Amino acid sequence: MVAGFDGSAQNNAAAYWAAQEADLRAVSLRLIHVQEPSALGHVFGAPDSPDRRSAQHLLVQTADELRRTFPALDISVRSVDGRPIDVLSESAADSDMIVLGSRALGPVMGFVLGSVSMAVIGATNCPVVSVRAKDNASYGDLVVGVDVRQHCEALLRFGFDEAEQRGCGIRFLSAWALPPLVGYGAAYDPRVHAQLEMSAKATLDDVLMPWKKRYPDVRTTAQANVGHAATQLVASGREAGLTVVGRRVRDSSLGTHIGPVAHARCSRTGPGSPP
CATH class of the missing domain: 3.40.50.620 (HUPs)
Structure with a gap:
């Protein structure tokens, strides 16, 4: 190290x-x-x-x-x-x-x-x-941000390994957005919101299932909330022993970019680890 x-x-x-x-x-x-x-x-x-x-x-x-x-x-x-x-x-x-x-x-x-x-x-x-x-x-519970649309094997492996070594639990967070036609004003339909929330949570549970079987002693909770991922992770990470997020590195003429969620997480709360 x-x-x-x-x-x-x-x-x-x-x-x-x-x-x-x-x-x-x-x-x-x-x-x-x-x-x-x-x-x-x-x-x-x-x-x-x-x-x-x-x-x-x-x-x-x-x-x-x-x-x-x-x-x-x-x-x-x-x-x-x-x-x-x-x-x-x-x-x-x-x-x-x-x-x-x-x-x-x-x-x-x-x-x-x-x-x-x-x-x-x-x-x-x-x-x-x-x-x-x-x-x-701190060896408090971990907070792990999961983007179910991305390959996240390394992220989950790090989170579960770390929690097992620390003897703590993990709180998994996944953010999703309402489609524009059902998300605003008179077009908002709470039934559609509830269905989308259930679907997002089921997708997150499916991603986590093989890892939970691999690490049966690690206590886990999972949430799939509507909203911006960076905002949710910043708020949840304030009380966490460690917050774990992924990174998507991109080079440009303005310098290296690590993705908006990883940047927001590492810029506002700590400590954090982007695998």
Whole structure:
């Protein structure tokens, strides 16, 4: 498991969350600090510069604190020159998870996804977890957003595996929309609404059935609600130990896009993991 580290409160929280998760999974943890080039000269800081010494001290100090809290955990540290996006993406290539901090904005907005996190999510295949400073590592129930129209094997496998390891339950959410002709004003028909809701719930249950048989000890609930998926996940994820969403990575001339639901989920509440 890999955790990015820069000494900020957000990254300290991410490092602790990663240590607790690595300890639970019985895997090693790598804390990685990346020394960026200077903006003007595009050169890296000297090995004995005050900034470099300070970063290295914080990195070692954090690792020592985590070792005292998790004595059985194998923790290594690495401080390298480079660009965070490149280094973290490369480090995640051989990892089962990468954990990053977020930029907290407060209790209403939650946190925003920075450019580094956005790029790492778009460039890696492993799950990426965003942790904000005010979040404590929690083993409460998971919230998993499911789009029944998309292939979601990896998403469901991650959610059930994580819940089984944590010994917690999963709340599955699937969002659907009313057809325009029955969704507004005088055209609204509550009977049609009820039929569509039953159909959406039945489809979600069919998707989950083989996984529930595979993980009989994981407690699950499932909801198929009308409305916007991102809004529902943001609201439901506030009390969750972890929110799991998928991502659809798309490159464009404006940069990497990870899909509106994953972006909204990772930008407003935490922690979250888009497999």
